[in-house]
Amino acid sequence: MSVKVTIQAEMFDAGALVNQFTHDLPEAGAVTTFTGLVRSTPDKPIEALILEHHPTMAQKQIERFAQDAIERFNLLAIQVVHRFGEMKVGEPIVQVMAASHHRQAAFDGANYVMDWLKTDAPFWKKEVGPQGTDWVDARETDETAKEKWTK
Amino acid sequence: MSVKVTIQAEMFDAGALVNQFTHDLPEAGAVTTFTGLVRSTPDKPIEALILEHHPTMAQKQIERFAQDAIERFNLLAIQVVHRFGEMKVGEPIVQVMAASHHRQAAFDGANYVMDWLKTDAPFWKKEVGPQGTDWVDARETDETAKEKWTK
Amino acid sequence: MIIRYFAWIRERLNRDTQELDLPNEVKTVEDLLHHLRETDEDFAAVVPPETTIRLALDDELVELDTAIGAAKEVSIFPPMTGG
Amino acid sequence: MIIRYFAWIRERLNRDTQELDLPNEVKTVEDLLHHLRETDEDFAAVVPPETTIRLALDDELVELDTAIGAAKEVSIFPPMTGG
Numbered sequence: 078m079s080v081k082v083t084i085q086a087e088m089f090d091a092g093a094l095v096n097q098f099t100h101d102l103p104e105a106g107a108v109t110t111f112t113g114l115v116r117s118t119p120d121k122p123i124e125a126l127i128l129e130h131h132p133t134m135a136q137k138q139i140e141r142f143a144q145d146a147i148e149r150f151n152l153l154a155i156q157v158v159h160r161f162g163e164m165k166v167g168e169p170i171v172q173v174m175a176a177s178h179h180r181q182a183a184f185d186g187a188n189y190v191m192d193w194l195k196t197d198a199p200f201w202k203k204e205v206g207p208q209g210t211d212w213v214d215a216r217e218t219d220e221t222a223k224e225k226w227t228k
Numbered sequence: 229m230s231v232k233v234t235i236q237a238e239m240f241d242a243g244a245l246v247n248q249f250t251h252d253l254p255e256a257g258a259v260t261t262f263t264g265l266v267r268s269t270p271d272k273p274i275e276a277l278i279l280e281h282h283p284t285m286a287q288k289q290i291e292r293f294a295q296d297a298i299e300r301f302n303l304l305a306i307q308v309v310h311r312f313g314e315m316k317v318g319e320p321i322v323q324v325m326a327a328s329h330h331r332q333a334a335f336d337g338a339n340y341v342m343d344w345l346k347t348d349a350p351f352w353k354k355e356v357g358p359q360g361t362d363w364v365d366a367r368e369t370d371e372t373a374k375e376k377w378t379k
Numbered sequence: 380m381i382i383r384y385f386a387w388i389r390e391r392l393n394r395d396t397q398e399l400d401l402p403n404e405v406k407t408v409e410d411l412l413h414h415l416r417e418t419d420e421d422f423a424a425v426v427p428p429e430t431t432i433r434l435a436l437d438d439e440l441v442e443l444d445t446a447i448g449a450a451k452e453v454s455i456f457p458p459m460t461g462g
Numbered sequence: 463m464i465i466r467y468f469a470w471i472r473e474r475l476n477r478d479t480q481e482l483d484l485p486n487e488v489k490t491v492e493d494l495l496h497h498l499r500e501t502d503e504d505f506a507a508v509v510p511p512e513t514t515i516r517l518a519l520d521d522e523l524v525e526l527d528t529a530i531g532a533a534k535e536v537s538i539f540p541p542m543t544g545g
Contacts, residue, residue: 090243091243091246091247091250091259092241092242092243092245092246092247094243095242095243095246095261095263096241096242096243099242099263099265099318103267103268103317103318104267104269105265105267106264106265106266106267107262107263107264107265108242108261108262108263108265109260109261109262109263109338110246110259110260110261110262110263111258111259111260111261111331111334111335112246112250112258112259112260112261113257113258113331113545114250114256114257114258114259115257116254116255116256116257116329117254117255118255118329128544129468129469129472130544131466131468131537131539133521134518134521134522134537135544137521138521138523159544159545166254167250167254169250170545171544171545178267178269180262180264180342180346180462181339181373183262184262184335184338184339184342187260187335188332188335191331191335194544194545195331195542195543195544195545196541196542197523197542198542198544198545199468199518199537199539199542199544200543200544200545201468201469201470201539201540201542201543201544202543202544203469212469212470212540212543213543214543215514215540215541215542215543216543220541222332264462279461280385280386280389281461282383282385282435282438282454282456284438285435285438285439285454286461288438289438289440310461310462321462322461322462331545342462345461346459346460346461346462347458347459348440348459349459349461349462350385350454350456350459350461351459351460351461351462352385352386352387352456352457352459352460352461353460353461354386363386363387363457363460364460365460366431366457366458366459366460367460371458
């Protein structure tokens with residue numbers, strides 16, 4: 078029933094985190110990992126992303142979503158790493174890992190934390206592209222994504 | 229839109245697979261990874277798991293679920309590695325990775341493949357415990373888990 | 380026709396494959412199960428009619444009433460427990 | 463009372479924090495926004511009433527009618543776009 082939340086500027090190794098997380102959980106039958114990455118698409122190419130955040134609030138909010146997920150889905154452990162600062166295309170921004178006895182709880186736990194994190198964790202993205210920098214608008218679908226957990 | 233399915237006896241490195249999968253997908257904003265592990269619990273301790281499989285059928289069936297998932301959720305790529313033979317507690321059995329532009333598709337893609345794989349991929353688990361070996365019974369909940377995709 | 384057995388069915392029958400010439404009246408997968416129970420004491424004992432089994436024709440899962448047609452292999456196994 | 467600004471609000475105001483003594487009639491977060499718009503031309507220009515913003519009191523997200531009470535910090539920011 079452990080929760081670990083790290084907010085850092087440093088790059089992280091997505092695969093190494095998965096292996097560390099899994100290593101000490103002999104009762105876990107299922108681990109779900111979500112990795113969010115800086116992406117560039119042909120219709121909207123970007124070079125980098127700059128993430129601003131509210132440090133104390135971000136830590137508290139993410140710990141709360143993670144703890145909620147542990148209780149709601151009866152998880153064995155959850156770990157979240159979220160970066161701030163500047164990151165290049167292809168680099169990871171965020172990783173959420175959830176471990177449980179059975180698979181659906183692990184999927185739901187990671188999905189739940191990501192849905193809340195998207196709208197309620199104090200991070201703001203600014204894209205650095207060929208035309209300069211631009212703050213990313215909040216997506217309506219992120220706000221409605223949370224509704225599936227209130228059914 | 230790539231699908232890769234590997235069925236192997238060899239141990240795999242869950243984290244290394246995540247990193248390889250992610251490496252060549254610059255348009256992927258989201259990668260969801262599910263890792264299924266051999267677990268031992270205090271109420272039912274086991275030492276190892278032996279997986280029997282139907283090689284040609286397993287390959288075909290998993291490729292089909294993966295292709296279905298790509299089309300259904302508009303994924304960029306999906307990769308599945310499933311082991312057979314004997315494996316120890318804590319070792320990975322199966323890993324499904326789904327990449328997409330947005331997060332929900334990646335979650336749904338991996339979840340969909342796992343739900344079908346559990347009931348329709350020809351693998352059979354045998355537990356090796358202190359009292360000898362025992363074939364694992366199919367779980368009713370695995371059969372009903374698929375129903376969420378027909379809504 | 381090649382018949383393949385898996386998991387505890389294979390273990391209890393003590394064989395994994397078998398070759399069989401099917402009589403003409405065996406049209407469906409269900410006919411094949413009847414035929415096996417009638418002609419094979421071991422099969423009748425290990426896989427009585429109430430057993431929950433699943434079947435595949437040439438790597439495709441099929442229902443009991445599926446016609447065997449030109450299929451070269453039938454696989455007989457318990458519900459899957461992979462993943 | 464410390465006020466913290468984030469993202470494009472911080473950038474356009476060209477400040478990230480500010481200290482302010484609140485008059486007694488400022489009870490809620492909404493009162494504070496009115497007060498800022500009345501006393502601070504820059505704030506009124508950058509964050510007009512129709513702007514979609516979110517607010518936190520001492521690291522907790524709050525609604526417009528939440529009382530400021532004994533909170534030491536108010537954070538003012540656009541909708542979050544993390545993850």
